[in-house]
Amino acid sequence: MSIKHGLLALLERGPMYGYQLRAEFESSTGSTWPLNVGQVYTTLTRLERDGLVRAEGEPDAEGRQVYVVTDEGRAEVFAWFSTPVTVKQRPRDELAIKLAMAVTTPGVDVTLVVQTQRSATLRSLQELTRLKTLADDVTDAAWLLVLESMIFGAEAEVRWLDHCETKVARLARRRAEATSSGPGHAATGAGAADARTGTSSDIFRGSR
Amino acid sequence: MSTRHDTGQIATESVLELDDVTRVHGEGATSVTALRNVSLIVEAGELVAVMGPSGSGKSTLLHLAGGLDVTTSGQVRVEGIDLGGQSKSELARLRRRHVGYVFQDLNLIPSLTAVENVALPRELDGVRPRSARKAALEALAEVELETLADRFPDELSGGQQQRVAIARALIGPRRLMLADEPTGALDTESGEAVLRLLRRRCEAGAAGVLVTHEARHAAWADRVVFLRDGSLVDETGRATPAESLLEVSP
Numbered sequence: 146m147s148i149k150h151g152l153l154a155l156l157e158r159g160p161m162y163g164y165q166l167r168a169e170f171e172s173s174t175g176s177t178w179p180l181n182v183g184q185v186y187t188t189l190t191r192l193e194r195d196g197l198v199r200a201e202g203e204p205d206a207e208g209r210q211v212y213v214v215t216d217e218g219r220a221e222v223f224a225w226f227s228t229p230v231t232v233k234q235r236p237r238d239e240l241a242i243k244l245a246m247a248v249t250t251p252g253v254d255v256t257l258v259v260q261t262q263r264s265a266t267l268r269s270l271q272e273l274t275r276l277k278t279l280a281d282d283v284t285d286a287a288w289l290l291v292l293e294s295m296i297f298g299a300e301a302e303v304r305w306l307d308h309c310e311t312k313v314a315r316l317a318r319r320r321a322e323a324t325s326s327g328p329g330h331a332a333t334g335a336g337a338a339d340a341r342t343g344t345s346s347d348i349f350r351g352s353r
Numbered sequence: 354m355s356t357r358h359d360t361g362q363i364a365t366e367s368v369l370e371l372d373d374v375t376r377v378h379g380e381g382a383t384s385v386t387a388l389r390n391v392s393l394i395v396e397a398g399e400l401v402a403v404m405g406p407s408g409s410g411k412s413t414l415l416h417l418a419g420g421l422d423v424t425t426s427g428q429v430r431v432e433g434i435d436l437g438g439q440s441k442s443e444l445a446r447l448r449r450r451h452v453g454y455v456f457q458d459l460n461l462i463p464s465l466t467a468v469e470n471v472a473l474p475r476e477l478d479g480v481r482p483r484s485a486r487k488a489a490l491e492a493l494a495e496v497e498l499e500t501l502a503d504r505f506p507d508e509l510s511g512g513q514q515q516r517v518a519i520a521r522a523l524i525g526p527r528r529l530m531l532a533d534e535p536t537g538a539l540d541t542e543s544g545e546a547v548l549r550l551l552r553r554r555c556e557a558g559a560a561g562v563l564v565t566h567e568a569r570h571a572a573w574a575d576r577v578v579f580l581r582d583g584s585l586v587d588e589t590g591r592a593t594p595a596e597s598l599l600e601v602s603p
Contacts, residue, residue: 260579260586260587263579263587264577264579264587264588264589266568267568267571267572267577267589268589270568270569270571270572271572271573271574271575271577271589273572274569274572274573278549278552296569296572297569299568299572300567300568300569303568304568307406310581311406
């Protein structure tokens with residue numbers, strides 16, 4: 146997330162003090178991305194250096210300074226809005242990495258990893274849905290869009306986890322078939338999964 | 354609404370109880386286990402979502418819960434009454450009294466108006482037409498459709514039809530609501546209105562089971578359970594301890 150562009154977009158609405166920018170940023174995003182005052186001022190200093198904002202007038206009695214967006218800053222904001230966010234700009238996905246590691250690490254019950262994650266994701270999806278029911282369509286419009294983005298994101302994660310579960314089951318079946326001539330790794334895994342969950346044995350059905 | 358049963362047993366707050374329920378279709382080598390040792394309790398005021406891929410047993414669970422199918426083993430109790438011990442006509446009466454269904458295909462009768470559709474289950478139950486209509490209008494008011502009460506189904510949008518179906522599902526003293534993909538073909542907004550409504554009905558004291566394959570819809574429930582190949586594998590009410598994720602190699 147670009148704090149720089151977020152602040153520029155806020156200043157596009159009108160001149161603001163640094164502390165106001167912080168409050169506005171947080172209320173627009175429903176405090177999803179809490180900012181500290183230090184981040185705001187560091188960013189403003191950089192924006193001023195690059196000619197995208199400038200300080201206006203003298204600081205008030207408490208030393209607080211009003212900032213306005215420059216023409217260059219305005220152009221930057223509109224360029225930002227008209228450029229799509231690419232997948233590469235997003236942070237690395239810890240869950241995808243964890244699942245990839247789980248699949249290749251011996252002794253890990255991937256199905257259980259998937260189920261545990263899916264329950265957790267659904268719990269946060271429930272929580273987001275609850276927040277949504279409390280929000281007001283008109284006064285919380287910006288916050289609702291952020292919330293819904295998180296809701297759709299969580300939903301996509303659950304769908305992806307379902308997909309992983311199916312793939313892992315297919316993989317286990319294929320491995321079991323390959324080693325069905327003797328008591329191989331897959332057969333041992335089936336016993337262990339059976340004993341603990343009593344339900345996940347299905348994915349090893351091929352080994353019976 | 355309390356449970357009135359011949360044995361005079363005291364009503365519990367569990368509206369629906371599935372106790373170690375198994376359902377096998379067919380016999381011998383070609384038999385298919387649709388549901389395997391499933392236990393589930395749904396209490397008054399609670400909305401439970403059942404998630405799972407196609408063929409995982411979701412619809413079988415719903416049919417068993419609503420007395421539309423019978424178990425191979427295990428018990429299903431609605432308002433404390435064991436559905437297994439009932440004759441066909443008793444079962445039909447139980448369903449009308451206690452269970453409301455909201456299915457993907459709405460089953461609204463095209464030649465009846467919205468209010469007539471909603472009143473129908475009450476009339477079948479022997480309630481006089483006038484008071485059935487009054488109850489139906491109240492039910493429609495609850496889903497904010499009282500002004501459209503005299504329209505026919507094909508004069509209503511998909512979302513409005515689904516709300517009529519919900520009103521019909523909950524008219525009278527019934528408090529078990531079974532919904533199978535009730536947001537089926539609806540757009541996001543109308544689908545959400547339906548879910549809000551289900552939620553509100555449960556908060557008002559109904560017990561709801563919502564079958565869906567969409568996580569976004571399941572998230573409206575108090576509890577989400579997952580079905581895989583006929584078994585309940587997990588639910589959101591119970592987190593798995595992280596330690597158990599690693600298998601101990603023998």
